[in-house]
Amino acid sequence: MQMKTFRAATSTAAFEKIKAELGTDAVILSNKTVTENGTKCCEIVAAIDAPPASARKARGTQRDATREAVIEDALDNGVGWQREWTQIKGQIMALMKSQMDMNILSPKQKLAMEYLEREEVDERVLARLFCELREDGRKSIVPLLERTASVRPLTMAEWKTPLHAFAGPGGAGKTSTLIRLALREKKANPRLRICLATADAGGKGRLVLKHYAELSGLAFREIITRDDFALLKKEAGHFDLILIDLPGLAGTTTLRDWTDLYGLSGTSDLSIHLVLNPYFSPAQFERFTEKYKSEQLASVIWTKLDEACTFGAILNMAFATGLPVSALSYGSGLKNSLAPAKSEMLWRLLFMRKLPGGTIQP
Ligand SMILES: Nc1nc2c(ncn2[C@@H]2O[C@H](COP(=O)(O)OP(=O)(O)O)[C@@H](O)[C@H]2O)c(=O)[nH]1
Ligand SMILES: [Mg+2]
Known part of the structure; x- marks a missing residue:
């Protein structure tokens, strides 16, 4: 040995x-x-x-x-096979698309579908909407969209669980989101006991978090191994809100691997939010869906909306994961750049390219 x-x-x-x-x-x-x-x-x-x-x-x-x-x-x-399957799926969808005769829809429905196509909503979602719309020319697309992409605003009133972790690719905006959320909740209720924790020991976000924690009088904890997480869980009763910054997961490591490794898997009062930007490629989104699949994954947070020019990814990921959208961020600053999600915000983005802050994207 x-x-x-x-x-x-x-x-x-x-x-x-x-x-x-x-x-x-x-x-x-x-x-x-x-x-x-x-x-x-x-x-x-x-x-x-x-x-x-x-x-x-x-x-x-x-x-x-x-x-x-x-x-x-x-x-x-298996990777080669997976890629091939993706190609086959693409071909099936292309065939289906040729079967989707938009002219059988009412002018209003057709226009709505054209807008969604312009936003790069993928064929799977379009096919589903088309099948529902063609049944009745008076059917509005909005209730169908609301069923596809639900929202659950990221506020303490909506999310009763005290433990929240933020996962997602490096640079997606996890640390910024966590700080924005902490600052907003602290401003709304200065007596709130908030703890910022980082499991991203190698990342520069660690120092940023520590700095904001000190500046705003919030507790700060580092999670290096599962022992540290066990300790944090033990003292969870002392806090109203614990926000955990997770590292970007390299290589083939999945979120489940990571949560198993750190002993987060069995924690029922933990909600993990996936932080994403809308401008990744469809293949990349498919990869993220697999990589971050977990029972604890509770919502998707979309950041860098101000840097995007299409917003179909929001609908595509909601369709693929079944997860609600919980927050939207639309600026690099820490103030006034994060909004708890509302349905109208999604439809304004998809049909008008209007950010929650009011700016219209070109
Ligand atoms: N333009 C823009 N920049 C953002 C937004 N959210 C975060 N950023 C910037 O993106 C960079 C990476 O963010 P960070 O929170 O460190 O990402 P992390 O690696 O996922 O923790 C930072 O420079 C942030 O200021 C956003 O909504 N819009
Ligand atoms: Mg970070």
């Missing part, structure tokens, strides 16, 4: 190191938060029976030489 100690800024980073060096069969013997040169970090002791990944890799290179091994690897890894 080979045993080794790994240290890194976060559990995720330590596990990445273990995976790279010992492979996925490594057994974790201990996992704790330690202090190194005055800074907290994660220390994991891992062990493996089999030879390390580097040795297996060398074996793999020989195997790669045979044609069977190449096919076997392709079947194992």
